[in-house]
Amino acid sequence: xxxxxxxxxxxxxxxxxxxxxxxxxxxxxxxxxxxxxxxxxxxxxxxxxxxxxxxxxxxxxxxxxxxxxxxxxxxxxxxxxxxxxxxxxxxxxxxxxxxxxxxxxxxxxxxxxxxxxxxxxxxxxxxxxxxxxxxxxxxxxxxxxxxxxxxxxxxxxxxxxxxxxxxxxxxxxxxxxxxxxxxxxxxxxxxxxxxxxxxxxxxxxxxxxxxxxxxxxxxxxxxxxxxxxxxxxxxxxxxxxxxxxxxxxxxxxxxxxxxxxxxxxxxxxxxxxxx
Ligand code: KMH
Ligand code: ZN
Numbered sequence: 001x002x003x004x005x006x007x008x009x010x011x012x013x014x015x016x017x018x019x020x021x022x023x024x025x026x027x028x029x030x031x032x033x034x035x036x037x038x039x040x041x042x043x044x045x046x047x048x049x050x051x052x053x054x055x056x057x058x059x060x061x062x063x064x065x066x067x068x069x070x071x072x073x074x075x076x077x078x079x080x081x082x083x084x085x086x087x088x089x090x091x092x093x094x095x096x097x098x099x100x101x102x103x104x105x106x107x108x109x110x111x112x113x114x115x116x117x118x119x120x121x122x123x124x125x126x127x128x129x130x131x132x133x134x135x136x137x138x139x140x141x142x143x144x145x146x147x148x149x150x151x152x153x154x155x156x157x158x159x160x161x162x163x164x165x166x167x168x169x170x171x172x173x174x175x176x177x178x179x180x181x182x183x184x185x186x187x188x189x190x191x192x193x194x195x196x197x198x199x200x201x202x203x204x205x206x207x208x209x210x211x212x213x214x215x216x217x218x219x220x221x222x223x224x225x226x227x228x229x230x231x232x233x234x235x236x237x238x239x240x241x242x243x244x245x246x247x248x249x250x251x252x253x254x255x256x257x258x259x260x261x262x263x264x265x266x267x268x269x270x271x272x273x274x275x
Contacts, residue, residue, distance in 0.1 A: 003223075003261070003264070003272070004256075004261055004262050004263060004264040004268060005220065005225055005226055005252075005256040005259075005261045005262065005263050005264060006044055006045065006202070006204060006225035006226070006263075006264050006269050006272060006273075007042055007043045007044060007045070007225070007226050007227075007228065007249060007252055007253065007256070007263050007264070008043065008044075008045040008046070008047055008080070008171070008204055008225070008226070008227040008228075008229075009034075009035075009038040009043040009045070009046050009047070009227075009228060009229045009245055009248075009249055010046075010047040010049075010206070010227055010228070010229035010230075010231035010232060011024075011025050011031065011034045011035070011038070011046070011048075011229045011230055011231065011245040012024055012025055012026060012031065012048070012049045012050070012051065012229075012230065012231060013049050013229075013230065013231025013232070014049045014057035014082070014084075014085060014086035014087075014231075015086075015231070016230065016231075016234055017055070018051070018055035019055075021230065021234050021241070021242075023230070023241070023242065023243055023244055024055075024230055025230075025245065026051040026055040027051075028050075028063075028066065028067060028070055031048070031050070031067065031070075031071075032070050032071065032074050032075075034244070034245050034246070035071055035074065035075050035077055036074055036075055037244075037245075037246045038077075038245055038246060038249045039075050039076065039077050039266065041246060041249045041250055041253055041263075042249065042252075042253040042256070042262075042263030043077065043249050043263070044077060044078060044263065044264050044265065044266045044268070044269035044270075045077060045078040045080055045104070045269060046071060046075075046077045046078070046079060046080065047080045047082060047106065047141075047227065047229070047231065048067060048071070048079065048080065048081050048082060048102075049082045049085070049086075049231065050063050050064060050067050057085065057086040057089075059085050059089055059093040059094065059096070059097055061096060061099060061100065064081060064097060064099075064100035065099075065100045065101075067100075068081070068100050068101065068102050076266040076267075077266060078103045078104060078266065078269060078270060078273065078275055079102045079103050079104070080102060080103065080104035080105060080106065080141055081097050081098075081100060081102040081104075081105045081106075082097070082105070082106050083095070083097045083098070083105045083106050083107060083108075083129055084106050084108050084119065084143065085097070087114055087117040087118065087119050087120075091122075091125050094125075094129075095125075095128060095129065095132065098129075098132050098133060098136060098138060101136070101138070102138060103138070103139065103275050104138060104139045104140065104141055104273075104275070105129075105133060105138050105140060105141070106140070106141050106143050106171075107126065107129045107130060107133065107140040107141065107142050107143065108121045108126075108142075108143040108145065108149070109121070109126060109142050109143065109144055109145075109149035109150070109152045109153050109156070110126070110145070110146065110148060110149040110152050112145040112146055112149075112176065112178055112179045113177070113178025113179070114176060114177070114178055114179075115176075115177045115178065119145070123152075126152070126156060127156065127159075127160060130156055130160055130163070131160055133163060133164065134160075134161065134163060134164050135164075136164075137164045137165075138164065139163055139164060139165060139167065139169065139273055139274070139275060140163050140169075141169055141170070141171050141204075142168070142169070142170040142171070143170075143171050143173055144170050144171065144172050144173065144190065145173050145176055145178075145179035145180065146179050146180050147180055147186075147189060147190060147193060150170070150190065150193040150194070150196075150197070151193075153168075153170065153197065154196050154197060157197070157198065162198065165273075165274035165275070166198075166274065167200065167202070167272075167273055167274040168197055168198050168200070168201040168202075169201070169202050169203070169204070169273055170194070170197075170201065170202075170203045170204075171203065171204045171205065171206065171227055172187060172190050172203060172204070172205040172206070172215075172219075172224075173206055173208065173227075173232075174186060174187065174205060174206065174207045174208065174211055174215050175207045175208040175209055175210070175211035175212075175215070176208050181211070182207035182208065182209075182210075182211020182212070182214055182215045183211070183214060183218075184214060184217075184218040187205060187215060187218040187219060187222060187224075188218070188222065190203075191203065191222050191224070202224075202225060202272065202273075203219075203224045203225065204219065204224060204225035204226055204227045205218070205219035205224050205225075205226065205227065206226070206227035206228065206229075206232045207232070207233075208232045208233070209232070209233065209235070210235075212228070212232065212233045216228070216252060216255055217255065220255060220256060220259040220261060221259065226252045226256065228245075228248040228249060228251070228252045229245050229248055229249075230242055230245050230248070233248060236248075236251075
């Protein structure tokens with residue numbers, strides 16, 4: 001049955017530099033303001049990467065805890081911390097993200113070439129992330145950069161059991177140079193592979209860069225949910241830089257309403273994800 005649309009905003013990421021993308025929210029105040037405005041527009045989940053005083057990506061424990069507390073205080077958004085960090089972050093720091101006790105955390109299901117870099121996700125590391133989240137009651141969002149990552153997810157769940165609460169939610173991150181392309185055909189192929197996962201598995205999708213609109217439309221028509229934000233998209237249209245995360249959330253909300261799948265409220269999103 002087609003439901004409303006869960007909209008996740010990924011406002012910052014670890015890849016863009018503030019100097020090149022001045023609208024990127026990098027301070028806690030900027031992040032909180034963005035979060036409040038995106039929630040008011042229809043976002044129900046926030047995927048969070050944080051920055052240090054020089055706007056460089058960081059996994060600093062104190063800052064992560066402060067960020068989770070501020071988002072909980074100021075919004076009703078479901079707080080999802082990135083355990084992916086930046087491609088240079090060590091595994092120990094990525095695991096320690098869970099100590100900040102978010103509602104959700106990302107869990108990338110395999111290694112992928114990432115432009116000129118490699119985003120490394122060893123099997124044992126994935127198992128560690130998954131089982132620690134099970135123990136602590138944190139819901140994973142399984143990040144799928146390539147179709148084989150879905151096979152790895154099936155293997156993970158077979159061997160190590162369902163996440164805490166039993167709901168499986170995946171996010172197709174499409175169009176990364178080195179990963180699966182951001183096309184309708186690929187999204188449909190990925191969706192077909194969900195048949196091998198537990199009944200009730202939900203998916204969202206995001207298309208990086210130019211693939212963002214194609215993926216958004218394909219996800220909506222396929223019954224999927226949406227992730228949008230400046231982590232993935234910094235150009236709104238040819239020659240037009242994104243002005244704010246709100247602009248991207250507003251566009252997603254508009255498309256979701258046209259598709260007669262309006263944004264889920266945070267309460268509805270919590271029900272869907274079992275949070
Ligand atoms: N920054 C990328 C290397 C995640 O948040 O879990 C990884 C990423 C995925 O953004
Ligand atoms: Zn991320």
